[in-house]
Amino acid sequence: MQRILSLLSDSKFHSGEALGGALGVTRAAVWKKLKKLEAIGIPVHSVKGRGYRLPTPLELLSHEALLEAGLDSSIPVSIVFETASTNGDMKQHINDGVSLPLMIAAERQTQGRGRRGRHWASGVVKNITMSFAWRFENGPSVVEGLSLAVGVAVARTIKKQGIPNPGLKWPNDVQIDGQKVCGILLEMVADEDRCDVIIGIGLNVAMEADVMSSVDQPWTDLASRLSKVPSRNQILADLTNELVAVCHAFEDGHGMKHYQSLWQAHDVLHNQAVAVSSLSQQRTGIAKGIDESGALLIEAEDGVISRLHGGEVSVRRR
Missing domain, CATH: 3.30.930.10 (Bira Bifunctional Protein; Domain 2)
Structure with a gap:
């Protein structure tokens, strides 16, 4: 799959014969590979007399x-x-x-x-x-x-x-x-x-x-x-x-x-009113950033700061 994608990655037309020659397979085998590409979500344009191409260029990782x-x-x-x-x-x-x-x-x-x-x-x-x-x-x-x-x-x-x-x-x-x-x-x-x-x-x-x-x-x-x-x-x-x-x-x-x-510096919840829930508890408060361990700091209505560590905790703005 990666080899035929690499050949097609320039988004130019390539004939079935040229693709088969480069891959060392028959034109029928090329057609099957192209169908596999389409099956995983990569569209392939086919024009009679011109060959096959991808609609846009692709950059493969290497x-x-x-x-x-x-x-x-x-x-x-x-x-x-x-x-x-x-x-x-x-x-x-x-x-x-x-x-x-x-x-x-x-x-x-x-x-x-x-x-x-x-x-x-x-x-x-x-x-x-x-x-x-x-x-x-x-x-x-x-x-x-x-x-x-x-x-x-x-x-x-x-x-x-x-x-x-x-x-x-x-x-x-x-x-x-x-x-x-x-x-x-x-x-x-x-x-x-x-x-x-x-x-x-x-x-x-x-x-x-x-x-x-x-x-x-x-x-x-x-x-x-x-x-x-x-x-x-x-x-x-x-x-x-x-x-x-x-x-x-x-x-x-x-x-x-x-x-x-x-x-x-990138904290989107800082000073926001949040609701915090986990499997064991729910609480509300004001998000006050994190401490040196990475725990989330939550200030309650009475001003008490609690620390929440990682785990099954979700945070949503109220």
């Missing part, structure tokens, strides 16, 4: 393009066309003893998950679906607040693309003007001596509306906010480099002490 975009060359990279879940793939790599850090990116993810087990829609060859894993040798205590720092990394990355006002909603939503543009899901494999953290990120770059038809919250993408579709390779390279910096900071013991003020 290790070479990532390096050209400035990716830290010391970070191993795995790019797959299709997978159930990049976080699932990363878990398997860790179980197999692969060394970390490692970044995995997929052009299509079929069983992606968001927080609370929700499905994460990712489209095909249009967005960023990736997992980044890091081994913290000092154990799980050093990663407190890491998901919030990852939000800062995403905000810094999309700012470089020309988005002036990314917002962060506790605990780990990235927004543009109140609409979600990115989801973050962290998973840990820990013991007493070390902690492997998998950082899963889904970023809407050029999302198609039909892919998001079942999403029940406001959403947006980068392409609709910019004058042109940004380079996915550039975004992925910048984001990976930002994640490396985040992990180094936490590994060195700086953690949220360094990222607290950076996160609060």
